[in-house]
Amino acid sequence: MDAGAEARSYLLRNDAHDIDGVLLGRPHPPVLGVIIGVTPGETTPETEYDKAVRAVAQGAQTLTDVTTDGDPTLRRRVLESLNVSYGTVPTYEVFRRIRRDGWAARDAVLTVLEEQADEGVDFFTVHASGTPETARALGASDRVIPVTSRGGAMMVEVMDGPGGENPYLGCFDEVLELCRASGAALSLAGTFRPGSIADAMDAAHLAEIEVQAELVRRAQEKGVKVSVELVNHVPVHLIPAYCELGREKLHGAPFGALGPSPTDIAITYDHVAGAIGATTAALHGTSWVTCVTAGEHCRIPDAEDIVTAVKYFQIALHIAEVGRTGDLSRDAKLSRARNDNDWTAMAELAVHPADAQAMVERQGYHHGEACTMCRGTCPLVRGKAIRARQR
Known part of the structure; x- marks a missing residue:
């Protein structure tokens, strides 16, 4: 029996997005996701759209768009043409509007989310759980990698200094109302997720999980679909412990894994390491798994990298399903x-x-x-x- 609250599940689909959607939650098989997105000067909307098409054809069930230049071309094309649950990382555009354009934090958060919800985005990966207290403590921490999350680093920069606050927290009730009204889900990203297996289970990440648990509670009270990014760079023997934390603390909400990566030394073979981690995570209750590719941490993946990663992770999830169900x-x-x-x-x-x-x-x-x-x-x-x- 899982500890904690009864497991919750929901259909990952915006009410305005004409797709089948996918069921997310521990009562269902883990969902397999792929990351796409434009990095200016390195890739284009056309290249990333090709990756999306090939990933979906191979069996990817979600796409997360990490485009950083504010160009909506890729987002709109995917939403209009592919039958797949699609999410964004609004933090990148929120940060651009706050720092480049001088917007007030509240206006930036709510405007970006409303624009994308109206377009049909199915889930938002938001960096709402990092606090100024944890950010200020980084200077005295012995973390190997203080911040590995791109959006997390942006939020730390915004929070750094007198009076700095997390832009999402001041208007979190309005964020929840926007999501409830549209049917879009929240995926609570790890601002302080470990970027090295040596940082797993450290004070910064454990403190953030407590904040995520409170945000989950608030979201569920408002009837909002919510999940938590939980398992990242973690040695294999601690993956079950992270999953146990998720079951105990996150009020039954689905929790997921980026990979996870159970070693830091698999450069050019991170897809192999990630698939090994994914098997363990899925076996212990992880509800969604995002592929890592061969060049994770080193380069932008090409379409072949993504297809290969999806294939490896599909094998990993089948192995975990055999372990979970005993169906041979x-x-x-x-x-x-x-x-x-x-x-x-x-x-x-x-x-x-x-x-x-x-x-x-x-x-x-x-x-x-x-x-x-x-x-x-x-x-x-x-x-x-x-x-x-x-x-």
Whole structure:
């Protein structure tokens, strides 16, 4: 039995967005998400839209747009054309309006959220749980990476100095009303999420989780869909502990993982490390998982990076689902097909059937034929011969 409040779930969809949406919450299988977004000078709306199309075709269930230049082109095109739950990180535009254009913090927050809610954005990833007290304590902390969140660093900059406050907190009731009216969900980002596994479970992040829990309570009282970004850079043995915290403290709200990354040294193989972390997180109650790509922390991923990451994470979530439910049926069917050297059935039952079928065709395998690993010494072929003689 999970500790804490009864698990809650909801349909991740803005009332104004004509999509199927996806159910989010522990009673349902974990949702798989992908990050896209324009970084000026490095990528374009056209390039990022292609990534979005390919990610959705591969099976991604959510897209989070991290565009930082304020250009709505990508957002509007995805909302108009793809059947996928779509979210943004309003903090980037809120920060631009406060710092570049001189807007009052309250006006920036509410205007940006209202504009995007009216367009049909399904969920907002907001940095509402970082407090000035935690921000000021960073200078004396022994964190390896003081702030790893891009939006979190923006909020720390706004909060830094006399009288600095979190722009979201002063108008959080209005934010909740806006979300309730539109059907958009809130995803509470980790301003002080760990950026190194050495920082996991430190005072800054634990303090923020307490704030997130209070914001969840307020959101639920207003009838607002809400989840929490919880598991990030965390050693594998602490992933279950983070999930236990989520079950105990977050009032049944879904909580999710960015990856998570269980090691910091997998540069160029972060998608492999992230998939390992995702298996553990999903097994212990994480409701959504966002892919990390091979070049995470080093470069903007291309479309192939994203497709590969989605494939790895789909395998990870299947492994976790087997562990969660004990349902071995699909794996057993494939194993029976393998025992029969039935290559067509094996391809059909694989996590990625097209890839498996391409391999079969490339190798030229036929039903009953052993693979090149064993050929004449294939134990499956020999085993069938032994059983035939014993009958």
